[in-house]
Protein backbone atom coordinates (compact mmCIF):
# COMPACT_ATOMS: atom_id res chain seq x y z
CA UNK A 1 0.00 0.00 0.00
CA UNK A 2 1.19 3.49 -0.80
CA UNK A 3 1.90 5.12 2.54
CA UNK A 4 -0.18 8.30 2.75
CA UNK A 5 0.54 11.07 5.26
CA UNK A 6 -2.05 11.76 7.95
CA UNK A 7 -2.51 15.34 6.66
CA UNK A 8 -3.33 14.00 3.22
CA UNK A 9 -5.79 11.47 4.65
CA UNK A 10 -7.48 14.15 6.75
CA UNK A 11 -7.77 16.56 3.81
CA UNK A 12 -9.36 14.05 1.43
CA UNK A 13 -11.56 12.45 4.07
CA UNK A 14 -13.21 15.88 4.42
CA UNK A 15 -13.27 16.66 0.71
CA UNK A 16 -14.59 13.32 -0.51
CA UNK A 17 -16.86 12.49 2.45
CA UNK A 18 -18.75 9.24 1.66
CA UNK A 19 -16.47 8.47 -1.31
CA UNK A 20 -13.28 8.74 0.74
CA UNK A 21 -12.95 5.01 1.68
CA UNK A 22 -13.21 3.91 -1.97
CA UNK A 23 -10.67 6.59 -2.94
CA UNK A 24 -8.14 5.52 -0.27
CA UNK A 25 -8.63 1.86 -1.19
CA UNK A 26 -7.20 2.55 -4.69
CA UNK A 27 -3.81 3.30 -3.12
CA UNK A 28 -3.56 -0.45 -2.45
CA UNK A 29 -3.75 -1.09 -6.19
CA UNK A 30 -1.15 -0.79 -8.95
CA UNK A 31 -0.97 2.29 -11.17
CA UNK A 32 -2.69 1.83 -14.53
CA UNK A 33 -0.64 1.71 -17.78
CA UNK A 34 -1.90 2.74 -21.17
CA UNK A 35 -0.74 4.11 -24.51
CA UNK A 36 -1.96 6.11 -27.49
CA UNK A 37 -1.55 5.09 -31.10
CA UNK A 38 0.00 7.74 -33.35
CA UNK A 39 -2.35 8.52 -36.25
CA UNK A 40 0.45 10.31 -38.13
CA UNK A 41 2.21 7.02 -38.84
CA UNK A 42 1.61 5.43 -42.20
CA UNK A 43 1.20 1.83 -41.05
CA UNK A 44 -1.36 1.30 -38.30
CA UNK A 45 -2.14 -1.78 -36.15
CA UNK A 46 -5.10 -3.06 -34.19
CA UNK A 47 -4.46 -3.44 -30.44
CA UNK A 48 -6.70 -5.09 -27.82
CA UNK A 49 -8.27 -3.36 -24.80
CA UNK A 50 -9.38 -0.04 -26.26
CA UNK A 51 -10.23 2.66 -23.71
CA UNK A 52 -13.86 3.66 -24.34
CA UNK A 53 -14.78 7.13 -25.62
CA UNK A 54 -11.17 8.04 -26.35
CA UNK A 55 -9.35 8.75 -29.57
CA UNK A 56 -6.39 6.36 -30.12
CA UNK A 57 -6.23 4.99 -26.53
CA UNK A 58 -5.53 1.48 -25.23
CA UNK A 59 -4.82 -0.06 -21.84
CA UNK A 60 -1.54 -1.96 -21.57
CA UNK A 61 2.23 -1.64 -21.79
CA UNK A 62 4.45 -1.50 -24.89
CA UNK A 63 8.14 -2.46 -24.68
CA UNK A 64 10.63 0.33 -25.33
CA UNK A 65 12.49 -2.09 -27.64
CA UNK A 66 9.52 -2.94 -29.85
CA UNK A 67 9.25 -1.65 -33.44
CA UNK A 68 5.98 0.01 -32.37
CA UNK A 69 7.78 2.15 -29.80
CA UNK A 70 10.99 2.77 -31.76
CA UNK A 71 9.15 3.97 -34.89
CA UNK A 72 6.83 6.17 -32.79
CA UNK A 73 3.62 4.27 -33.57
CA UNK A 74 2.75 4.28 -29.85
CA UNK A 75 3.24 6.72 -26.97
CA UNK A 76 2.89 5.45 -23.40
CA UNK A 77 0.67 7.65 -21.23
CA UNK A 78 -1.61 6.78 -18.33
CA UNK A 79 -5.34 7.04 -19.11
CA UNK A 80 -6.39 10.06 -17.01
CA UNK A 81 -3.57 12.18 -18.48
CA UNK A 82 -4.86 11.31 -21.94
CA UNK A 83 -8.08 13.14 -21.19
CA UNK A 84 -6.26 16.49 -21.22
CA UNK A 85 -5.30 16.26 -24.89
CA UNK A 86 -8.77 15.05 -25.75
CA UNK A 87 -10.36 18.02 -23.94
CA UNK A 88 -7.97 20.41 -25.72
CA UNK A 89 -8.60 18.84 -29.16
CA UNK A 90 -7.10 21.68 -31.24
CA UNK A 91 -8.49 22.23 -34.71
CA UNK A 92 -6.28 21.77 -37.73
CA UNK A 93 -4.26 24.87 -38.63
CA UNK A 94 -4.22 26.29 -35.11
CA UNK A 95 -1.13 27.81 -33.55
CA UNK A 96 -0.76 25.91 -30.28
CA UNK A 97 1.57 26.27 -27.31
CA UNK A 98 2.24 23.47 -24.83
CA UNK A 99 3.86 25.54 -22.12
CA UNK A 100 5.13 22.83 -19.72
CA UNK A 101 5.65 19.99 -22.14
CA UNK A 102 8.26 17.40 -21.07
CA UNK A 103 8.30 14.47 -21.51
CA UNK A 104 5.76 15.12 -24.27
CA UNK A 105 2.51 13.31 -23.48
CA UNK A 106 0.24 16.27 -24.15
CA UNK A 107 2.38 17.59 -27.03
CA UNK A 108 2.26 14.34 -28.98
CA UNK A 109 -1.48 14.12 -28.35
CA UNK A 110 -1.99 17.69 -29.65
CA UNK A 111 0.08 16.80 -32.73
CA UNK A 112 -2.26 13.89 -33.43
CA UNK A 113 -5.12 16.36 -33.82
CA UNK A 114 -3.13 18.95 -35.81
CA UNK A 115 -2.17 16.36 -38.47
CA UNK A 116 0.93 18.31 -39.54
CA UNK A 117 -1.00 21.57 -40.01
CA UNK A 118 -0.61 24.77 -37.98
CA UNK A 119 2.20 25.01 -35.45
CA UNK A 120 2.96 23.47 -32.09
CA UNK A 121 5.48 25.23 -29.88
CA UNK A 122 6.40 22.66 -27.28
CA UNK A 123 8.20 24.31 -24.37
CA UNK A 124 10.03 22.89 -21.38
CA UNK A 125 11.85 25.00 -18.78
CA UNK A 126 14.31 22.27 -17.70
CA UNK A 127 17.13 21.77 -20.16
CA UNK A 128 17.57 18.12 -19.18
CA UNK A 129 13.87 17.36 -19.60
CA UNK A 130 13.74 19.30 -22.89
CA UNK A 131 16.18 16.73 -24.37
CA UNK A 132 13.79 13.88 -23.55
CA UNK A 133 10.98 15.96 -25.01
CA UNK A 134 12.94 16.38 -28.26
CA UNK A 135 13.53 12.64 -28.48
CA UNK A 136 9.85 11.86 -27.97
CA UNK A 137 8.68 14.53 -30.42
CA UNK A 138 11.17 13.36 -33.02
CA UNK A 139 10.00 9.76 -32.74
CA UNK A 140 6.40 10.87 -33.16
CA UNK A 141 7.41 12.17 -36.60
CA UNK A 142 5.41 15.41 -36.72
CA UNK A 143 6.66 18.18 -39.00
CA UNK A 144 5.16 21.29 -37.45
CA UNK A 145 6.86 21.46 -34.05
CA UNK A 146 9.33 23.86 -32.53
CA UNK A 147 10.76 22.73 -29.19
CA UNK A 148 11.88 25.54 -26.90
CA UNK A 149 13.66 25.50 -23.54
CA UNK A 150 12.43 28.70 -21.95
CA UNK A 151 10.69 30.31 -19.02
CA UNK A 152 7.09 31.30 -19.69
CA UNK A 153 8.00 34.92 -19.15
CA UNK A 154 10.70 34.98 -21.83
CA UNK A 155 8.45 33.18 -24.30
CA UNK A 156 5.75 35.79 -23.70
CA UNK A 157 8.10 38.50 -24.98
CA UNK A 158 8.51 36.71 -28.32
CA UNK A 159 4.94 35.44 -28.84
CA UNK A 160 2.59 38.26 -27.75
CA UNK A 161 -1.09 37.49 -28.54
CA UNK A 162 0.10 34.76 -30.90
CA UNK A 163 -1.51 31.42 -29.98
CA UNK A 164 -5.01 30.11 -30.76
CA UNK A 165 -4.62 27.57 -27.96
CA UNK A 166 -2.35 27.29 -24.95
CA UNK A 167 -2.13 24.13 -22.86
CA UNK A 168 -0.65 24.52 -19.41
CA UNK A 169 -0.20 21.11 -17.83
CA UNK A 170 1.17 22.81 -14.78
CA UNK A 171 3.93 21.78 -12.40
CA UNK A 172 1.88 20.76 -9.36
CA UNK A 173 1.89 18.86 -6.09
CA UNK A 174 1.40 15.63 -8.07
CA UNK A 175 -1.06 13.89 -5.74
CA UNK A 176 -2.59 12.06 -8.69
CA UNK A 177 0.81 10.46 -9.39
CA UNK A 178 1.37 9.00 -5.91
CA UNK A 179 0.64 5.46 -7.11
CA UNK A 180 2.75 5.75 -10.26
CA UNK A 181 5.65 7.56 -8.61
CA UNK A 182 5.60 7.10 -4.81
CA UNK A 183 8.63 9.43 -4.50
CA UNK A 184 6.20 12.32 -5.29
CA UNK A 185 4.94 11.85 -1.71
CA UNK A 186 8.32 12.90 -0.30
CA UNK A 187 7.73 16.48 -1.49
CA UNK A 188 4.20 16.66 -0.17
CA UNK A 189 3.17 18.50 2.98
CA UNK A 190 -0.03 20.39 3.70
CA UNK A 191 1.52 23.71 2.51
CA UNK A 192 2.86 22.34 -0.75
CA UNK A 193 -0.34 22.89 -2.82
CA UNK A 194 -0.41 26.59 -1.86
CA UNK A 195 3.24 27.00 -2.87
CA UNK A 196 2.53 25.31 -6.21
CA UNK A 197 -0.47 27.60 -6.76
CA UNK A 198 1.77 30.68 -6.53
CA UNK A 199 3.97 29.31 -9.31
CA UNK A 200 0.92 28.31 -11.37
CA UNK A 201 -0.48 31.87 -11.24
CA UNK A 202 2.89 33.27 -12.26
CA UNK A 203 3.09 30.97 -15.31
CA UNK A 204 -0.54 31.72 -16.22
CA UNK A 205 0.15 35.48 -16.27
CA UNK A 206 2.67 34.86 -19.03
CA UNK A 207 0.34 32.42 -20.76
CA UNK A 208 -2.45 35.03 -20.92
CA UNK A 209 -0.01 37.45 -22.57
CA UNK A 210 0.44 34.96 -25.43
CA UNK A 211 -3.22 34.12 -26.10
CA UNK A 212 -4.85 35.57 -29.23
CA UNK A 213 -8.40 36.99 -29.02
CA UNK A 214 -10.89 34.11 -29.17
CA UNK A 215 -8.14 31.66 -28.22
CA UNK A 216 -8.44 28.76 -25.77
CA UNK A 217 -6.56 28.07 -22.57
CA UNK A 218 -6.52 24.51 -21.28
CA UNK A 219 -5.31 24.30 -17.70
CA UNK A 220 -4.58 20.94 -16.11
CA UNK A 221 -2.85 19.40 -13.11
CA UNK A 222 -2.31 15.85 -11.92
CA UNK A 223 -3.42 16.74 -8.42
CA UNK A 224 -6.73 16.98 -6.53
CA UNK A 225 -5.94 19.95 -4.30
CA UNK A 226 -8.55 22.72 -4.71
CA UNK A 227 -5.80 25.32 -4.17
CA UNK A 228 -4.19 24.33 -7.48
CA UNK A 229 -7.41 23.66 -9.36
CA UNK A 230 -10.69 25.45 -8.63
CA UNK A 231 -8.95 28.30 -6.78
CA UNK A 232 -6.82 28.89 -9.87
CA UNK A 233 -9.99 28.85 -11.98
CA UNK A 234 -11.51 31.53 -9.69
CA UNK A 235 -8.37 33.64 -9.97
CA UNK A 236 -8.39 33.44 -13.79
CA UNK A 237 -12.09 34.35 -13.99
CA UNK A 238 -11.55 37.32 -11.67
CA UNK A 239 -8.48 38.69 -13.39
CA UNK A 240 -8.96 38.02 -17.11
CA UNK A 241 -11.75 38.29 -19.65
CA UNK A 242 -12.13 34.51 -19.93
CA UNK A 243 -15.13 32.20 -19.73
CA UNK A 244 -15.23 28.49 -18.95
CA UNK A 245 -16.02 26.08 -21.75
CA UNK A 246 -18.00 23.11 -20.49
CA UNK A 247 -16.16 19.77 -20.61
CA UNK A 248 -18.18 16.70 -21.57
CA UNK A 249 -17.95 14.25 -18.68
CA UNK A 250 -16.80 10.88 -20.01
CA UNK A 251 -15.15 7.85 -18.40
CA UNK A 252 -15.98 8.63 -14.79
CA UNK A 253 -15.04 12.31 -14.92
CA UNK A 254 -16.84 14.31 -12.25
CA UNK A 255 -17.61 18.01 -12.07
CA UNK A 256 -15.02 20.23 -10.43
CA UNK A 257 -15.90 21.72 -7.04
CA UNK A 258 -18.11 24.81 -7.58
CA UNK A 259 -17.35 24.83 -11.35
CA UNK A 260 -19.44 22.14 -13.09
CA UNK A 261 -17.82 23.02 -16.43
CA UNK A 262 -14.43 21.72 -15.22
CA UNK A 263 -13.53 18.06 -14.69
CA UNK A 264 -11.85 15.93 -12.04
CA UNK A 265 -10.63 12.36 -12.44
CA UNK A 266 -10.36 9.98 -9.49
CA UNK A 267 -8.96 6.43 -9.54
CA UNK A 268 -12.04 5.01 -7.77
CA UNK A 269 -14.23 6.33 -10.61
CA UNK A 270 -12.12 5.39 -13.64
CA UNK A 271 -9.26 2.97 -14.40
CA UNK A 272 -6.53 5.59 -14.35
CA UNK A 273 -4.69 8.06 -12.10
CA UNK A 274 -5.68 11.59 -10.93
CA UNK A 275 -6.26 14.70 -13.01
CA UNK A 276 -8.00 18.07 -13.10
CA UNK A 277 -8.77 19.95 -16.31
CA UNK A 278 -10.44 23.26 -17.17
CA UNK A 279 -10.94 24.86 -20.57
CA UNK A 280 -11.37 28.62 -21.07
CA UNK A 281 -12.13 30.86 -24.00
CA UNK A 282 -10.39 34.24 -24.02
CA UNK A 283 -12.77 37.03 -25.02
CA UNK A 284 -10.67 40.07 -24.21
CA UNK A 285 -8.52 42.31 -26.31
CA UNK A 286 -5.12 40.75 -26.61
CA UNK A 287 -1.95 42.75 -26.20
CA UNK A 288 -1.32 43.97 -29.74
CA UNK A 289 2.24 43.81 -30.93
CA UNK A 290 3.64 43.17 -34.38
CA UNK A 291 5.41 39.85 -34.66
CA UNK A 292 8.56 40.05 -36.79
CA UNK A 293 9.04 36.83 -38.74
CA UNK A 294 12.28 34.92 -39.27
CA UNK A 295 14.15 34.52 -42.59
CA UNK A 296 15.95 31.72 -44.39
CA UNK A 297 19.74 31.85 -44.00
CA UNK A 298 21.05 29.16 -46.39
CA UNK A 299 24.05 29.90 -48.58
CA UNK A 300 23.65 29.27 -52.31
CA UNK A 301 25.79 26.13 -52.06
CA UNK A 302 23.76 24.73 -49.14
CA UNK A 303 20.55 25.40 -50.99
CA UNK A 304 21.89 23.51 -54.04
CA UNK A 305 23.08 20.55 -51.94
CA UNK A 306 19.71 20.22 -50.22
CA UNK A 307 17.85 20.48 -53.53
CA UNK A 308 20.08 17.85 -55.10
CA UNK A 309 19.40 15.47 -52.20
CA UNK A 310 15.65 16.16 -52.35
CA UNK A 311 15.54 15.56 -56.11
CA UNK A 312 17.36 12.27 -55.84
CA UNK A 313 15.49 10.91 -52.79
CA UNK A 314 12.19 12.64 -52.03
CA UNK A 315 8.75 12.90 -53.59
CA UNK A 316 7.49 15.60 -51.25
CA UNK A 317 7.66 19.38 -51.41
CA UNK A 318 8.07 20.80 -47.92
CA UNK A 319 6.54 24.18 -47.22
CA UNK A 320 8.09 26.34 -44.52
CA UNK A 321 11.29 28.13 -43.78
CA UNK A 322 14.66 26.41 -44.29
CA UNK A 323 17.22 27.48 -41.71
CA UNK A 324 20.77 26.42 -40.96
CA UNK A 325 22.18 26.30 -37.42
CA UNK A 326 25.88 25.53 -37.56
CA UNK A 327 25.92 22.87 -40.27
CA UNK A 328 22.47 21.45 -39.39
CA UNK A 329 19.48 22.07 -41.66
CA UNK A 330 15.98 22.52 -40.20
CA UNK A 331 12.52 23.19 -41.58
CA UNK A 332 10.50 25.67 -39.56
CA UNK A 333 6.75 26.10 -39.93
CA UNK A 334 5.64 29.26 -41.74
CA UNK A 335 4.44 32.16 -39.64
CA UNK A 336 6.81 31.85 -36.69
CA UNK A 337 8.30 35.05 -35.25
CA UNK A 338 12.00 35.90 -35.09
CA UNK A 339 13.39 33.30 -32.69
CA UNK A 340 16.85 34.75 -32.19
CA UNK A 341 16.13 35.51 -28.52
CA UNK A 342 14.63 32.11 -27.71
CA UNK A 343 16.52 29.13 -26.34
CA UNK A 344 15.73 26.40 -28.84
CA UNK A 345 15.87 22.68 -28.15
CA UNK A 346 14.72 21.58 -31.62
CA UNK A 347 14.45 24.04 -34.42
CA UNK A 348 11.52 22.50 -36.23
CA UNK A 349 11.99 19.38 -38.35
CA UNK A 350 15.65 18.35 -38.52
CA UNK A 351 16.33 17.60 -42.19
CA UNK A 352 20.02 16.75 -42.04
CA UNK A 353 23.58 17.97 -41.95
CA UNK A 354 25.88 19.63 -44.47
CA UNK A 355 29.22 17.90 -44.76
CA UNK A 356 31.99 18.80 -47.22
CA UNK A 357 30.19 19.18 -50.57
CA UNK A 358 27.35 16.87 -49.59
CA UNK A 359 24.15 16.65 -47.57
CA UNK A 360 23.28 13.77 -45.22
CA UNK A 361 19.64 13.20 -44.20
CA UNK A 362 18.73 13.04 -40.51
CA UNK A 363 17.18 10.20 -38.55
CA UNK A 364 14.21 12.52 -37.84
CA UNK A 365 13.54 12.98 -41.56
CA UNK A 366 13.50 9.23 -42.03
CA UNK A 367 11.04 8.87 -39.15
CA UNK A 368 8.52 11.31 -40.58
CA UNK A 369 8.40 10.35 -44.28
CA UNK A 370 5.90 7.84 -45.67
CA UNK A 371 6.59 5.33 -48.44
CA UNK A 372 4.85 7.64 -50.92
CA UNK A 373 7.22 10.46 -50.09
CA UNK A 374 10.53 8.71 -50.72
CA UNK A 375 11.99 7.34 -53.92
CA UNK A 376 13.87 4.48 -52.25
CA UNK A 377 12.92 2.46 -49.22
CA UNK A 378 14.06 -0.83 -47.69
CA UNK A 379 11.62 -2.70 -45.44
CA UNK A 380 13.59 -4.79 -42.96
CA UNK A 381 12.34 -7.87 -41.09
CA UNK A 382 11.73 -7.97 -37.32
CA UNK A 383 14.86 -10.07 -36.88
CA UNK A 384 16.93 -7.56 -38.87
CA UNK A 385 15.34 -4.74 -36.86
CA UNK A 386 16.99 -6.00 -33.65
CA UNK A 387 20.33 -6.36 -35.47
CA UNK A 388 20.04 -2.90 -36.97
CA UNK A 389 18.94 -1.26 -33.69
CA UNK A 390 21.97 -2.88 -32.03
CA UNK A 391 24.29 -1.13 -34.49
CA UNK A 392 25.01 -3.82 -37.10
CA UNK A 393 25.03 -3.51 -40.88
CA UNK A 394 22.59 -5.60 -42.92
CA UNK A 395 23.05 -7.53 -46.15
CA UNK A 396 20.84 -6.41 -49.03
CA UNK A 397 20.64 -7.30 -52.72
CA UNK A 398 23.85 -6.54 -54.63
CA UNK A 399 21.63 -5.20 -57.42
CA UNK A 400 20.51 -2.21 -55.36
CA UNK A 401 22.08 1.01 -56.63
CA UNK A 402 24.40 2.85 -54.25
CA UNK A 403 22.81 5.72 -52.31
CA UNK A 404 20.49 6.73 -49.47
CA UNK A 405 17.44 4.61 -48.65
CA UNK A 406 14.75 5.13 -46.07
CA UNK A 407 14.81 2.16 -43.67
CA UNK A 408 11.37 0.91 -42.55
CA UNK A 409 10.04 -1.70 -40.14
CA UNK A 410 6.42 -2.89 -40.19
CA UNK A 411 5.65 -0.12 -42.67
CA UNK A 412 6.97 2.83 -40.64
CA UNK A 413 10.19 4.79 -41.23
CA UNK A 414 13.31 4.26 -39.12
CA UNK A 415 15.71 6.86 -40.51
CA UNK A 416 17.91 6.78 -43.60
CA UNK A 417 20.92 4.58 -44.31
CA UNK A 418 23.35 4.16 -47.21
CA UNK A 419 23.53 1.12 -49.44
CA UNK A 420 26.99 0.30 -50.77
CA UNK A 421 27.74 -2.95 -52.70
CA UNK A 422 25.05 -5.13 -51.09
CA UNK A 423 25.45 -3.73 -47.56
CA UNK A 424 23.03 -1.46 -45.72
CA UNK A 425 25.35 0.65 -43.57
CA UNK A 426 24.22 1.23 -40.02
CA UNK A 427 22.91 4.73 -39.43
CA UNK A 428 20.76 4.07 -36.34
CA UNK A 429 21.63 6.85 -33.84
CA UNK A 430 24.30 5.70 -31.38
CA UNK A 431 22.44 7.13 -28.40
CA UNK A 432 19.33 5.06 -29.19
CA UNK A 433 21.01 1.71 -29.83
CA UNK A 434 19.88 -1.40 -27.95
CA UNK A 435 22.43 -2.88 -25.57
Ligand SMILES: C[S@@+](CC[C@H](N)C(=O)[O-])C[C@H]1O[C@@H](n2cnc3c(N)ncnc32)[C@H](O)[C@@H]1O
Pocket residue numbers: 099100101102103104105106107124125126129151152169170171172199203222
Ligand atom coordinates in the same frame (compact mmCIF):
# COMPACT_ATOMS: atom_id res chain seq x y z
C1 LIG B 1 3.17 17.94 -15.22
S1 LIG B 1 4.72 18.15 -15.92
C2 LIG B 1 4.37 18.20 -17.61
C3 LIG B 1 4.00 16.89 -18.24
C4 LIG B 1 3.80 17.00 -19.74
N1 LIG B 1 2.82 18.02 -20.07
C5 LIG B 1 3.39 15.69 -20.38
O1 LIG B 1 2.21 15.50 -20.63
O2 LIG B 1 4.26 14.86 -20.68
C6 LIG B 1 5.09 19.82 -15.56
C7 LIG B 1 6.32 20.38 -16.23
O3 LIG B 1 6.46 21.75 -15.78
C8 LIG B 1 7.82 22.05 -15.75
N2 LIG B 1 8.04 23.25 -14.89
C9 LIG B 1 8.54 23.31 -13.64
N3 LIG B 1 8.63 24.59 -13.21
C10 LIG B 1 8.19 25.36 -14.23
C11 LIG B 1 8.07 26.76 -14.40
N4 LIG B 1 8.41 27.61 -13.46
N5 LIG B 1 7.61 27.21 -15.59
C12 LIG B 1 7.25 26.34 -16.57
N6 LIG B 1 7.35 25.00 -16.45
C13 LIG B 1 7.81 24.51 -15.30
C14 LIG B 1 8.47 20.80 -15.24
O4 LIG B 1 9.84 20.74 -15.61
C15 LIG B 1 7.63 19.70 -15.87
O5 LIG B 1 8.23 19.21 -17.05
